[in-house]
Amino acid sequence: MTDLTEHASNSKIRRPLAGQVHDVLSEMLLSGALAPGDRMSMRELAEKLGVSVMPVREAVTRLVARGALSVAPNRAVRVPVLSRAEFQDLTEIRIHNESFAARLAAAHVTPGEEPRLRMLENAFRDSMKSHDVREAVRTNKALHFDVYARSGSPMLTEVISVLWLKAGPIINLDVGQQVRRSRNAASVENHRKLVDALIAGDGDAAAAALAEDIRSAADFILSRDILGRSEEEI
Structure with missing residues (x-):
């Protein structure tokens, strides 16, 4: 534990x-x-x-x-161990909901909110340079949920929170693993693109950056073959 x-x-x-x-x-x-x-x-x-x-x-x-x-x-x-099929299903549902939240958030960001978004982005980038796994996980979650809160839809944010209850332990297998260092640059870049798009009010770009962040993390986890397998996959 x-x-x-x-x-x-x-x-x-x-x-x-x-x-x-x-x-x-x-x-x-x-x-x-x-x-x-x-x-x-x-x-x-x-x-x-x-x-x-x-x-x-x-x-x-x-x-x-x-x-x-x-x-x-x-x-x-x-804590359940999802099968690869369950994880892939969860990933697609997350992309659908979380990218939609990012698209909505882009319409609500004002110029005065740029410093906070940059602070969250910088905190995540800095955490990826350290060996503090827990800080990397914390700053990743902080940035994501700040974006979702800006969507203006409490019900959508609640849906995303429920999805993260299942995804959180698995997300840690990505953000929290030292072997992922080779793709840290991609994670940092996805977050930079997300924040840039939010500040520019570009909903399409924000949704695309958020979707790529989730998908690249999922691809990394699937490549490591650390999930369970359903009967159909055995």
């Missing part, structure tokens, strides 16, 4: 407990702090978060309903 203790110690769990536990677990999935195949018991989660098992059970049930977690017969909580 990845960084659970750190996330728990940095999180202030307040009432309603189930909602707060859900937020903590969601952030761990979104940021890639949990990896595909990670397992944990509900009691372990409760102890780390300093709460009883009941709110953990409620939070896990919500995430299971969204396909972000699964529960084994022995009640162990597990």
Whole structure:
């Protein structure tokens, strides 16, 4: 299991407990702090978060309903390992929704917002030069979700958040792997094109840059053959 203790110690769990536990677990999935195949018991989660098992059970049930977690017969909580076919399907759905969000966002960016967008872009670029995997994952998520929030569509942003609950652990296999260094330049360039397009108000270019960022990451993950296989693929 990845960084659970750190996330728990940095999180202030307040009432309603189930909602707060859900937020903590969601952030761990979104940021890639949990990896595909990670397992944990509900009691372990409760102890780390300093709460009883009941709110953990409620939070896990919500995430299971969204396909972000699964529960084994022995009640162990597990981060699902998607098959290649499932991951490819998820990738296409992400591209459709997230590129649309980028297109919408381009219509809402004002000149005064350029400094923040450049700050987020620079933070991501700088993180890719370091060996701090968690910072690279964090800055990637920060830039993406800043763009989605600018779409002006809370419902679309919510849809994207649900998709990222499934994609977050896998995104970490791309952004968080040292072996990907050979394609860092492409990631940085895609983010630069995205920010340039947003500032220029070019929705088509923003959508294209966002789509290329997702697709290039997916191609890298698929090339490493680290996903599961469905019965049809075996």
